[in-house]
Amino acid sequence: MAQAHEARARLCKSHGWDENEIELVPVLASGDKVQDRPLAEIGGKALWTKELDAWLLEGRIDGAVHSMKDVETLRPDWLAIAAILPRADVRDVLIGASSIHAIPESARVGTSAPRRAAQMLHRRPDVEVVPIRGNVATRLARLAAGEVDVTLLAAAGLERLGESGVGHPLETDDWLPAPAQGAIGIECRTDDAKTLEWLAAIDHSQSRDEVLAERALLAALGGNCHSPIAVLTRSQGGHLAMTAAIFSGDGAERIDGTMTFSTGDLEAPARLAADLLARATPGVAALFAGP
Numbered sequence: 001m002a003q004a005h006e007a008r009a010r011l012c013k014s015h016g017w018d019e020n021e022i023e024l025v026p027v028l029a030s031g032d033k034v035q036d037r038p039l040a041e042i043g044g045k046a047l048w049t050k051e052l053d054a055w056l057l058e059g060r061i062d063g064a065v066h067s068m069k070d071v072e073t074l075r076p077d078w079l080a081i082a083a084i085l086p087r088a089d090v091r092d093v094l095i096g097a098s099s100i101h102a103i104p105e106s107a108r109v110g111t112s113a114p115r116r117a118a119q120m121l122h123r124r125p126d127v128e129v130v131p132i133r134g135n136v137a138t139r140l141a142r143l144a145a146g147e148v149d150v151t152l153l154a155a156a157g158l159e160r161l162g163e164s165g166v167g168h169p170l171e172t173d174d175w176l177p178a179p180a181q182g183a184i185g186i187e188c189r190t191d192d193a194k195t196l197e198w199l200a201a202i203d204h205s206q207s208r209d210e211v212l213a214e215r216a217l218l219a220a221l222g223g224n225c226h227s228p229i230a231v232l233t234r235s236q237g238g239h240l241a242m243t244a245a246i247f248s249g250d251g252a253e254r255i256d257g258t259m260t261f262s263t264g265d266l267e268a269p270a271r272l273a274a275d276l277l278a279r280a281t282p283g284v285a286a287l288f289a290g291p
């Protein structure tokens with residue numbers, strides 16, 4: 001809902017509309033309904049999109065606001081990612097310790113994200129990863145209750161909920177975020193020319209370039225929410241600089257790669273993906289389906 005409010009505010013500001021001209025329609029996603037099991041176990045990212053897709057298709061809503069991190073790599077043709085808002089803080093925040101190094105020996109680290117688990121275990125094989133799901137408030141409550149010693153959350157999500165002071169942001173040269181982390185996207189029906197045009201006005205091209213490049217890497221790796229993939233792309237002077245890593249589930253293996261390429265060249269992320277997979281052991285490659 002915080003993301004939908006932000007999307008509406010930007011749309012109204014850009015077009016000079018009154019906020020009540022856009023109705024916000026809350027739609028509960030399966031990903032919200034099922035809170036007790038890891039997302040990767042219960043059906044993956046589609047659980048964040050399938051209800052909204054149906055509402056769009058039926059014409060009950062005209063736009064759907066998503067965290068792009070939660071949107072599957074392959075989307076139906078009748079849907080268009082019509083706008084990507086200026087990307088927020090891309091970093092993960094560590095809560096419960098001031099740095100990865102400062103996490104106490106054998107601490108319980110709460111996360112259900114394969115990327116966070118593997119990236120943590122790579123650095124700190126001594127810790128115990130404990131699955132933890134639910135919204136930000138639930139996760140913070142479980143930390144406060146002592147169920148876990150440490151957890152990781154996206155800075156963008158915390159910021160949107162007015163919790164930006166919580167925890168210690170991890171710098172991206174030391175800890176990589178998820179593909180598209182911090183980016184809000186708005187989808188609409190591909191044949192809805194009016195909405196496409198309205199949304200194009202608030203599209204942020206640099207953020208779009210970065211997010212599309214990261215999604216192209218995901219597509220080429222054949223990654224899903226079981227696959228530990230970390231990537232960050234930054235737009236600089238007409239080029240995109242991408243840093244990516246793939247892991248084994250237990251974090252023992254980590255394959256890193258970087259590539260700089262022209263904006264809009266979506267073949268380059270595919271080459272980086274092929275290079276990462278070529279250097280992975282069969283055990284890691286098995287977590288990725290390939291292109």
Ligand SMILES: NCc1[nH]cc(CCC(=O)O)c1CC(=O)O
Pocket residue numbers: 067068069070152153154156157180181182183184
């Ligand atoms: N998987 C849940 C999810 N999807 C997007 C965000 C944060 C907001 C964003 O990255 O845009 C979060 C929470 C988190 O990872 O802590």
